[in-house]
Amino acid sequence: MKVTVLNNILEANDIIADEIRGILAPNRVLAINMMSSPGAGKTTLLERTIERLKADGVRVGVIEGDIATTRDSDRLRKFDVPIVQINTGSACHLDANMTKSALTNLDCSSIDVLFVENVGNLVCPAEFKIGEDHKVMLLSVTEGDEKPLKYPLMFRESSAMLINKIDLLPYTNFKMDEAKENALRINPRLMILPLSCTTGQGLDAWLNWVKAELAAKRKN
Amino acid sequence: MHEMSIAQSILRIVLAEAQRNGARKIKTVRIRAGELRGIVPSQLSFFFQFITKDTFAEGATLDFEIVPIKGKCKPCDNVFPVLNFEFICPNCASKDVDVVEGMELAVKEIEIE
Numbered sequence: 001m002k003v004t005v006l007n008n009i010l011e012a013n014d015i016i017a018d019e020i021r022g023i024l025a026p027n028r029v030l031a032i033n034m035m036s037s038p039g040a041g042k043t044t045l046l047e048r049t050i051e052r053l054k055a056d057g058v059r060v061g062v063i064e065g066d067i068a069t070t071r072d073s074d075r076l077r078k079f080d081v082p083i084v085q086i087n088t089g090s091a092c093h094l095d096a097n098m099t100k101s102a103l104t105n106l107d108c109s110s111i112d113v114l115f116v117e118n119v120g121n122l123v124c125p126a127e128f129k130i131g132e133d134h135k136v137m138l139l140s141v142t143e144g145d146e147k148p149l150k151y152p153l154m155f156r157e158s159s160a161m162l163i164n165k166i167d168l169l170p171y172t173n174f175k176m177d178e179a180k181e182n183a184l185r186i187n188p189r190l191m192i193l194p195l196s197c198t199t200g201q202g203l204d205a206w207l208n209w210v211k212a213e214l215a216a217k218r219k220n
Numbered sequence: 221m222h223e224m225s226i227a228q229s230i231l232r233i234v235l236a237e238a239q240r241n242g243a244r245k246i247k248t249v250r251i252r253a254g255e256l257r258g259i260v261p262s263q264l265s266f267f268f269q270f271i272t273k274d275t276f277a278e279g280a281t282l283d284f285e286i287v288p289i290k291g292k293c294k295p296c297d298n299v300f301p302v303l304n305f306e307f308i309c310p311n312c313a314s315k316d317v318d319v320v321e322g323m324e325l326a327v328k329e330i331e332i333e
Contacts, residue, residue: 001241001243001331001332001333002329002330002331003237003241003329003330003331003332004328004329005233005234005237005326005327005328005329005330006326006327006328007233007237007326007327008325008326009226009229009230009233009251009325009326009327010226010229010325012229012232013229090224091224091225092222093222093225095225123222123258124222124225127222127226127257128222128225149305151258152256152258152305153256153257153258156256156305156319184315185305185306185307185308186305186307187307188307188315188316188317189316
């Protein structure tokens with residue numbers, strides 16, 4: 001016997017993602033899902049970002065997702081901001097359920113911007129909504145300019161793409177124009193910001209983007 | 221590896237559906253997967269086989285229907301197939317294109333006994 005089902009496989013996740021939006025809404029917390037391959041510089045970017053936003057009076061909270069270890073959250077402790085660590089065990093991405101349980105350990109009334117550092121991976125994190133306002137992905141110049149064509153969903157779903165480690169450009173064969181063109185083919189609305197967490201070049205544009213998004217969220 | 225999470229969701233859905241229909245065995249599960257989802261059928265089948273052991277779905281096969289990406293141009297309403305992930309309207313060259321097909325991920329049908 002054949003039975004028509006037509007059930008969205010990711011529905012269970014999407015329902016919880018909506019619940020997370022509900023939890024963040026009363027305090028109008030801006031939630032940013034940070035995604036990249038391992039080693040692109042997510043944690044370093046967070047260090048620079050927290051440092052600068054804190055100086056500007058923006059209250060930051062962090063959910064750290066890793067398969068194992070607390071190394072990344074240990075690096076962020078010095079900033080004295082609320083951090084919740086999720087160890088996914090074997091899962092290669094954060095899902096809404098893990099994020100929601102992490103949120104119970106955060107006081108949403110005391111933060112303006114929530115950064116969720118996803119597990120380093122260019123494929124799986126893009127599939128699972130976690131109640132974020134924006135997906136932001138980080139591509140580093142040591143990874144190659146063809147990445148957008150290999151991992152289209154992540155580039156399609158992201159609001160902004162940060163191209164990190166531009167201080168290393170002279171030592172790589174990364175072509176900035178091609179990377180931008182490849183990414184914009186898949187997502188013409190993508191905001192592209194080249195930067196270097198080492199030299200600080202380009203960080204202002206990124207921080208201004210975050211602050212503008214926060215202001216927009218507070219206005220609504 | 222997100223195929224593992226997806227396999228678990230599929231199993232949850234089909235077991236509930238089988239129970240609702242009083243089935244004792246699930247033979248086939250038809251999956252509708254959009255091209256943008258980047259699902260690897262062989263990998264998903266492998267995980268599914270692994271987690272269905274000792275359930276009504278043990279031995280069930282997964283059939284895949286991959287849905288190609290279709291875009292809809294916002295300025296001119298043209299609906300067109302998106303090839304090579306190029307979201308550009310062939311009619312008016314606009315890049316303001318919504319995805320109307322290619323993001324599906326659903327259990328479409330099951331065959332039960």
